[in-house]
Amino acid sequence: MTDHVYKMIDLVGSSKESIEDAIQNAIGRAGLTLHNLRWFEVVETRGHIENGKVDHYQVTLKVGFSLDDAAD
Amino acid sequence: MTDHVYKMIDLVGSSKESIEDAIQNAIGRAGLTLHNLRWFEVVETRGHIENGKVDHYQVTLKVGFSLDDAAD
Amino acid sequence: MTDHVYKMIDLVGSSKESIEDAIQNAIGRAGLTLHNLRWFEVVETRGHIENGKVDHYQVTLKVGFSLDDAAD
Amino acid sequence: MTDHVYKMIDLVGSSKESIEDAIQNAIGRAGLTLHNLRWFEVVETRGHIENGKVDHYQVTLKVGFSLDDAAD
Amino acid sequence: MTDHVYKMIDLVGSSKESIEDAIQNAIGRAGLTLHNLRWFEVVETRGHIENGKVDHYQVTLKVGFSLDDAAD
Amino acid sequence: MTDHVYKMIDLVGSSKESIEDAIQNAIGRAGLTLHNLRWFEVVETRGHIENGKVDHYQVTLKVGFSLDDAAD
Amino acid sequence: MTDHVYKMIDLVGSSKESIEDAIQNAIGRAGLTLHNLRWFEVVETRGHIENGKVDHYQVTLKVGFSLDDAAD
Amino acid sequence: MTDHVYKMIDLVGSSKESIEDAIQNAIGRAGLTLHNLRWFEVVETRGHIENGKVDHYQVTLKVGFSLDDAAD
Amino acid sequence: MTDHVYKMIDLVGSSKESIEDAIQNAIGRAGLTLHNLRWFEVVETRGHIENGKVDHYQVTLKVGFSLDDAAD
Amino acid sequence: MTDHVYKMIDLVGSSKESIEDAIQNAIGRAGLTLHNLRWFEVVETRGHIENGKVDHYQVTLKVGFSLDDAAD
Amino acid sequence: MTDHVYKMIDLVGSSKESIEDAIQNAIGRAGLTLHNLRWFEVVETRGHIENGKVDHYQVTLKVGFSLDDAAD
Amino acid sequence: MTDHVYKMIDLVGSSKESIEDAIQNAIGRAGLTLHNLRWFEVVETRGHIENGKVDHYQVTLKVGFSLDDAAD
Numbered sequence: 001m002t003d004h005v006y007k008m009i010d011l012v013g014s015s016k017e018s019i020e021d022a023i024q025n026a027i028g029r030a031g032l033t034l035h036n037l038r039w040f041e042v043v044e045t046r047g048h049i050e051n052g053k054v055d056h057y058q059v060t061l062k063v064g065f066s067l068d069d070a071a072d
Numbered sequence: 073m074t075d076h077v078y079k080m081i082d083l084v085g086s087s088k089e090s091i092e093d094a095i096q097n098a099i100g101r102a103g104l105t106l107h108n109l110r111w112f113e114v115v116e117t118r119g120h121i122e123n124g125k126v127d128h129y130q131v132t133l134k135v136g137f138s139l140d141d142a143a144d
Numbered sequence: 145m146t147d148h149v150y151k152m153i154d155l156v157g158s159s160k161e162s163i164e165d166a167i168q169n170a171i172g173r174a175g176l177t178l179h180n181l182r183w184f185e186v187v188e189t190r191g192h193i194e195n196g197k198v199d200h201y202q203v204t205l206k207v208g209f210s211l212d213d214a215a216d
Numbered sequence: 217m218t219d220h221v222y223k224m225i226d227l228v229g230s231s232k233e234s235i236e237d238a239i240q241n242a243i244g245r246a247g248l249t250l251h252n253l254r255w256f257e258v259v260e261t262r263g264h265i266e267n268g269k270v271d272h273y274q275v276t277l278k279v280g281f282s283l284d285d286a287a288d
Numbered sequence: 289m290t291d292h293v294y295k296m297i298d299l300v301g302s303s304k305e306s307i308e309d310a311i312q313n314a315i316g317r318a319g320l321t322l323h324n325l326r327w328f329e330v331v332e333t334r335g336h337i338e339n340g341k342v343d344h345y346q347v348t349l350k351v352g353f354s355l356d357d358a359a360d
Numbered sequence: 361m362t363d364h365v366y367k368m369i370d371l372v373g374s375s376k377e378s379i380e381d382a383i384q385n386a387i388g389r390a391g392l393t394l395h396n397l398r399w400f401e402v403v404e405t406r407g408h409i410e411n412g413k414v415d416h417y418q419v420t421l422k423v424g425f426s427l428d429d430a431a432d
Numbered sequence: 433m434t435d436h437v438y439k440m441i442d443l444v445g446s447s448k449e450s451i452e453d454a455i456q457n458a459i460g461r462a463g464l465t466l467h468n469l470r471w472f473e474v475v476e477t478r479g480h481i482e483n484g485k486v487d488h489y490q491v492t493l494k495v496g497f498s499l500d501d502a503a504d
Numbered sequence: 505m506t507d508h509v510y511k512m513i514d515l516v517g518s519s520k521e522s523i524e525d526a527i528q529n530a531i532g533r534a535g536l537t538l539h540n541l542r543w544f545e546v547v548e549t550r551g552h553i554e555n556g557k558v559d560h561y562q563v564t565l566k567v568g569f570s571l572d573d574a575a576d
Numbered sequence: 577m578t579d580h581v582y583k584m585i586d587l588v589g590s591s592k593e594s595i596e597d598a599i600q601n602a603i604g605r606a607g608l609t610l611h612n613l614r615w616f617e618v619v620e621t622r623g624h625i626e627n628g629k630v631d632h633y634q635v636t637l638k639v640g641f642s643l644d645d646a647a648d
Numbered sequence: 649m650t651d652h653v654y655k656m657i658d659l660v661g662s663s664k665e666s667i668e669d670a671i672q673n674a675i676g677r678a679g680l681t682l683h684n685l686r687w688f689e690v691v692e693t694r695g696h697i698e699n700g701k702v703d704h705y706q707v708t709l710k711v712g713f714s715l716d717d718a719a720d
Numbered sequence: 721m722t723d724h725v726y727k728m729i730d731l732v733g734s735s736k737e738s739i740e741d742a743i744q745n746a747i748g749r750a751g752l753t754l755h756n757l758r759w760f761e762v763v764e765t766r767g768h769i770e771n772g773k774v775d776h777y778q779v780t781l782k783v784g785f786s787l788d789d790a791a792d
Numbered sequence: 793m794t795d796h797v798y799k800m801i802d803l804v805g806s807s808k809e810s811i812e813d814a815i816q817n818a819i820g821r822a823g824l825t826l827h828n829l830r831w832f833e834v835v836e837t838r839g840h841i842e843n844g845k846v847d848h849y850q851v852t853l854k855v856g857f858s859l860d861d862a863a864d
Contacts, residue, residue, distance in 0.1 A: 003088075003097045003128075005083060005084065005098050011294065015291055020777070025291045027769055029355055031771075040767050042764075046832060046834070048830070049823075052819065054816050060296070075301075075304075078300040079297060079299055081298070082298075090162075091236060092163060092198070102196075103195075111192050111193060113190045116257070118255060119255065120255050123247075126236070126239060129236075136300065147446055149444065153442070156368065163235060166363075182264070183262060221750075224731070224780070225730070226566065227510065228510040229507075280732065306378075318628075319629075328630075329622045330620075333401070334399060336399050340391025341391075342400075371440070374437070375435055378594075389499055408615050409639070412604060413603065414599060450522075452667060455702060472694065474693040481542055483535075484535025485531065489524075518725070520723075526723075529725060530725050555679075557676070564728070579704075582659065582660040583659055584659070587799055587800070588798040588800065589795075590795055601797060636800070651817045653803060710802065715821055744845065755844075759838060760841060762838070
């Protein structure tokens with residue numbers, strides 16, 4: 001059957017290394033409790049500055065997962 | 073008392089039939105676990121194509137429900 | 145002469161049946177007093193939910209009409 | 217290999233019947249010359265009015281197709 | 289360690305008094321079940337009218353909280 | 361019957377006191393000629409400055425009212 | 433007294449000559465029935481093409497006027 | 505039959521003279537290979553500065569043309 | 577002469593009291609060095625939460641001032 | 649070296665003549681103190697109306713200039 | 721002569737490695753048939769998730785190229 | 793005291809290496825004259841293409857800094 005339903009949640013991941021690493025950190029954390037993550041969309045990229053340098057990146061994501069076989 | 077609080081969640085419903093059916097599928101699925109759904113807003117309408125035809129519609133919704141008498 | 149001027153108004157139509165029906169309801173109501181309606185643009189699609197089902201759709205439209213031969 | 221590249225084009229489909237039919241008309245026309253259409257996104261929904269009724273719907277879409285095995 | 293992950297939820301608070309009070313009502317309600325709320329962003333400000341006066345304000349917020357030490 | 365139709369108008373209210381007061385001023389003025397106002401949405405908040413202080417707030421609103429029993 | 437209230441209406445002006453001329457045409461037409469126009473904001477600039485040339489410009493405006501001494 | 509399909513392309517025209525001239529330059533160039541151009545929409549207006557003066561305007565357009573009798 | 581030129585700067589004001597107070601704090605601070613501030617526009621309203629309550633509001637503004645008689 | 653850094657400022661230019669003239673007025677004024685202006689982007693086009701005619705145009709621009717050899 | 725005309729196309733590039741690699745993959749593919757690519761703008765950054773990790777990034781770009789010496 | 797005021801400026805950083813490097817270049821340059829930079833937000837990511845490859849990335853940022861102890 002093809003009438004799938006998905007839920008999307010908003011997460012903010014951070015990393016001192018890179019934008020990609022901040023994305024992966026958010027997804028990795030979400031994956032601890034949600035086992036059917038499917039896709040993400042970057043909503044916003046920000047970061048903190050210390051001593052004239054990027055200290056860490058903060059990336060806001062929407063992450064979608066299937067509700068088909070989830071309790072919720 | 074009128075100081076109600078609502079929560080909104082993002083859902084994606086799909087349907088081979090119509091945009092309205094995709095909306096209803098998402099709301100029907102959410103209603104299995106949330107019993108006080110009140111309104112929805114369409115955020116995005118997309119779909120998949122196979123053999124030069126629309127195979128199914130995918131509609132992203134925000135769905136609002138009351139937190140007044142909910143556990144959360 | 146080609147220097148036409150149009151006015152646009154914001155309407156919200158509703159329908160228990162479909163998005164198209166909500167659009168037509170808004171346009172039909174506007175047509176009772178404005179006889180030179182030309183085009184519409186969908187601004188927002190929302191709706192109310194009752195008992196886990198779409199109760200009715202609410203579609204916000206901009207509707208344009210010619211001022212060329214109108215009193216206002 | 218997973219490094220796929222897609223191209224998206226902007227189309228406007230129209231129909232006297234419904235929004236879904238306008239979408240399908242645009243996709244059907246594009247499919248005459250592009251054989252690897254994959255997905256669409258609705259950008260705008262408009263329409264023309266005649267005699268106080270919707271005469272036809274006009275739906276602007278972005279349609280994506282794979283460039284992997286296309287000449288261009 | 290600085291690789292914090294946050295989740296954001298969408299809430300609508302209402303109040304007969306003021307925009308600030310509607311914001312606080314939403315946050316106060318969320319705080320009953322989430323103990324690590326950090327920040328909010330106002331997404332939309334609306335309200336209902338009765339007898340030609342504002343009856344109550346409705347403020348849609350995104351509210352962010354830390355997932356670092358949360359069950360979810 | 362539930363196929364209600366609403367019209368929305370754009371108003372700008374101003375006040376030396378507060379954003380809420382500017383909203384109420386716009387709605388109060390509209391209510392002199394429109395007796396079925398239902399809801400408002402804040403579109404923009406601006407203001408004028410004199411001598412380094414806010415002189416007055418200017419709030420742009422969309423205000424919706426029912427056309428069901430209105431002349432127009 | 434400084435608690436002024438303004439109303440804004442959406443107009444589309446057209447001209448074969450220029451964008452400025454299309455703006456003036458819309459404002460001139462509105463001025464036939466509204467005598468207290470104050471400001472405008474350009475919302476959209478479009479136009480029609482014939483034989484590979486711009487045939488006329490169409491500019492959508494929001495036009496604001498004072499309600500202080502208006503009947504409506 | 506009224507089920508027309510249109511395609512829209514993104515062009516950037518430039519001109520040392522005016523915004524209108526930049527629009528016409530883009531449309532004139534597109535008309536060399538596309539003979540059924542119908543309408544345009546301005547997406548963005550930019551320009552380059554030299555010696556404290558506008559050197560040329562750059563206008564980004566969406567240009568629509570009919571696919572009804574086109575090869576593509 | 578009417579060919580005025582204005583500059584706009586982005587400020588973030590904060591306050592424990594209210595949104596209006598956060599706006600005034602930003603404008604008051606800017607007024608220490610800029611003596612010809614004219615208007616402001618609210619771009620974003622956010623805030624910090626502590627112990628389930630709004631701790632302070634943060635309002636992002638664009639503030640405009642005349643360059644006509646300014647050194648810069 | 650190619651790692652250039654640019655700064656962008658927001659200006660509002662006005663003119664009784666045309667949109668292009670308002671743009672040039674803003675850039676001309678900025679050029680009195682900034683000698684390395686490179687490009688501009690139109691953000692908003694507005695204007696004031698007097699006696700049913702456009703009195704003057706107001707164009708909001710972002711203007712970019714190089715920081716490579718600037719004091720700031 | 722400075723009245724250049726550019727065309728922009730929408731591409732989606734993907735990569736398992738990084739956002740930059742997804743951008744380069746899209747541009748490299750487009751360069752096989754278009755030899756005068758000039759600039760790109762990132763429109764959207766998304767990606768797919770497998771087993772709680774980013775499987776690949778998908779970056780939507782607008783890519784501009786000169787039409788001055790192109791067949792089309 | 794918590795009534796901090798921040799100013800935000802718009803910068804464009806560029807780099808042949810990566811998006812992160814373009815961000816750092818803009819922040820590093822700003823830090824030469826502003827010693828209290830706090831955060832940044834990515835507004836736009838663009839780049840130039842040469843010979844079918846990304847030549848350099850251009851990232852537009854808003855950068856915020858405290859005015860509390862600054863001369864301006």
